Amino acid sequence: MGNGQNYWVKAKTFVFFSLICISCFGRAKAQCPSDIGGEAVAEGKQQASLTGQLKFAHVIFRHGDRMPINPYPTDPWGNPKYWPTAWGELTNLGKQQHYELGKWLRKRYNCLLGSRYNRDEIYMQSTDVDRTLMSAESHLAGLYEPIDQDVWNPQIKWQPIPVHSVPEKADPILAAKAPCPAFDYYLANLQASSEFQSLIERYENLFNYLSANSGRQIKTFIDAQYLNNTLFIETLYNKTLPVWAQKVYGGANLTWASNFAFSVNTYTRTMARLKGGPLLKDILERFEIKIKNQLIPDRNVFIYSAHDTTIANLLNTLKLFEPHSPPYTACIMLELRVDANNMPLVSVFYKNTTAEPLPMNIPNCGVSCPLAKLIDLYADVLPGNWVDECKRSTLTMTYEEANLAAASGILICIIGVLLCASFGLMIYYRRRNYSMYTSYAQMA
Numbered sequence: 001m002g003n004g005q006n007y008w009v010k011a012k013t014f015v016f017f018s019l020i021c022i023s024c025f026g027r028a029k030a031q032c033p034s035d036i037g038g039e040a041v042a043e044g045k046q047q048a049s050l051t052g053q054l055k056f057a058h059v060i061f062r063h064g065d066r067m068p069i070n071p072y073p074t075d076p077w078g079n080p081k082y083w084p085t086a087w088g089e090l091t092n093l094g095k096q097q098h099y100e101l102g103k104w105l106r107k108r109y110n111c112l113l114g115s116r117y118n119r120d121e122i123y124m125q126s127t128d129v130d131r132t133l134m135s136a137e138s139h140l141a142g143l144y145e146p147i148d149q150d151v152w153n154p155q156i157k158w159q160p161i162p163v164h165s166v167p168e169k170a171d172p173i174l175a176a177k178a179p180c181p182a183f184d185y186y187l188a189n190l191q192a193s194s195e196f197q198s199l200i201e202r203y204e205n206l207f208n209y210l211s212a213n214s215g216r217q218i219k220t221f222i223d224a225q226y227l228n229n230t231l232f233i234e235t236l237y238n239k240t241l242p243v244w245a246q247k248v249y250g251g252a253n254l255t256w257a258s259n260f261a262f263s264v265n266t267y268t269r270t271m272a273r274l275k276g277g278p279l280l281k282d283i284l285e286r287f288e289i290k291i292k293n294q295l296i297p298d299r300n301v302f303i304y305s306a307h308d309t310t311i312a313n314l315l316n317t318l319k320l321f322e323p324h325s326p327p328y329t330a331c332i333m334l335e336l337r338v339d340a341n342n343m344p345l346v347s348v349f350y351k352n353t354t355a356e357p358l359p360m361n362i363p364n365c366g367v368s369c370p371l372a373k374l375i376d377l378y379a380d381v382l383p384g385n386w387v388d389e390c391k392r393s394t395l396t397m398t399y400e401e402a403n404l405a406a407a408s409g410i411l412i413c414i415i416g417v418l419l420c421a422s423f424g425l426m427i428y429y430r431r432r433n434y435s436m437y438t439s440y441a442q443m444a
């Protein structure tokens with residue numbers, strides 16, 4: 001708030017650090033001052049001053065502008081000839097958006113990343129989907145323009161940088177699409193609950209209206225969200241919506257239903273543990289390993305290129321989600337700082353507008369949360385062995401399944417008893433034969 005003195009202290013600190021860094025490291029990466037975002041400080045914007053020196057950042061973002069994924073059956077804009085590229089793909093605008101976010105990240109993490117690409121400093125992972133892979137590549141183009149000996153073609157201000165990926169069905173961490181029967185069970189249970197049923201009842205008229213007009217069954221909040229998203233993109237691309245859609249699109253009910261849909265998959269803490277937990281665990285474990293100086297290679301930045309659902313699930317798992325549709329390039333940053341006493345501290349930022357993000361208030365811990373306390377606070381959503389937890393125990397079965405399980409259990413018991421009995425009989429007769437034999441032998 002226009003505190004002149006504070007401004008000068010900050011500006012001087014910034015210049016001081018910059019000079020030290022330039023003299024010590026030349027073109028290498030700068031040491032991280034506790035206030036990052038030097039430019040924002042110089043511009044006198046409100047900037048969080050967090051305790052400690054920045055050591056590590058996890059960045060999780062949504063892809064940029066894209067095409068509708070799957071237009072609805074009666075869609076007047078459902079013909080690809082009206083669109084610049086294929087369904088679900090990243091557009092040129094989306095490429096530009098991520099290129100710019102990459103430039104923004106360069107400023108923010110200039111002290112963690114050298115100006116030349118170095119695989120021992122950064123790791124980029126993407127879900128195995130075209131638009132997230134392409135977003136990751138556009139992002140890296142902004143983050144690492146080739147310089148010096150990395151310039152391989154003077155006409156091309158871009159260099160190839162690896163983006164790692166795992167097939168969606170084999171990825172419980174980022175895509176969160178690896179099969180998990182226990183999760184499916186909890187979701188079905190939630191949807192059958194009276195709380196949820198009464199919510200769906202309230203939106204039944206809307207869902208029926210959407211089904212009748214779009215030619216597609218809209219039964220759940222997530223179905224409604226997909227349709228809302230197609231209408232959203234068509235509006236963005238200046239395509240006139242049919243009159244029936246104009247009556248509901250942008251209205252409070254459809255918007256609420258779509259926003260609410262983003263909280264469904266992490267609605268209970270058990271669901272959050274199975275859906276968002278693996279990614280949170282991955283991040284927190286890496287912080288711990290980094291702090292112990294055991295991260296190999298000893299990287300400083302991990303970037304994850306993913307989806308609106310990834311953003312919503314992670315925020316909700318952290319109890320930081322306010323129902324909304326995460327926009328293109330929405331970006332969560334989990335940063336690790338170390339204070340003068342070597343205490344590791346975690347801060348969470350959420351950038352979903354062009355404004356500089358502020359640290360979020362972690363429930364019961366604040367903006368700068370000791371790592372150990374953070375792990376404690378979220379213990380309920382950090383899975384132990386996720387694969388085992390995803391298996392269905394009889395506790396998580398429906399009555400019919402449990403009855404079936406009980407029936408087969410009894411059958412197995414009966415077979416077991418019979419086997420034991422015949423085994424016992426066999427041993428008995430063998431012993432008898434043996435003792436007869438030994439008695440003969442002793443006689444010899």
Ligand SMILES: *[C@@H]1O[C@H](CO)[C@@H](O)[C@H](O)[C@H]1NC(C)=O
Pocket residue numbers: 202203205251252253
């Ligand atoms: C929203 O839905 C309620 C029923 O749940 C309905 O009464 C209301 O008219 C709807 N609002 C709009 C703007 O359509």
Ligand SMILES: *[C@@H]1O[C@H](CO)[C@@H](O)[C@H](O)[C@H]1NC(C)=O
Pocket residue numbers: 225228229230232249250251254255258259325
């Ligand atoms: C749903 O529509 C609203 C506009 O009413 C938009 O702000 C929001 O981003 C849309 N949600 C999705 C998932 O597209």
Ligand SMILES: *[C@@H]1O[C@H](CO)[C@@H](O)[C@H](O)[C@H]1NC(C)=O
Pocket residue numbers: 236237238
């Ligand atoms: C849609 O129209 C607005 C206002 O005329 C314009 O700024 C924008 O570029 C148009 N969008 C597209 C994708 O053509």
Ligand SMILES: *[C@@H]1O[C@H](CO)[C@@H](O)[C@H](O)[C@H]1NC(C)=O
Pocket residue numbers: 320321322323324325326327350352353
């Ligand atoms: C940005 O995030 C805040 C905090 O979750 C949320 O309240 C707001 O609606 C979001 N805005 C946009 C444009 O996504």
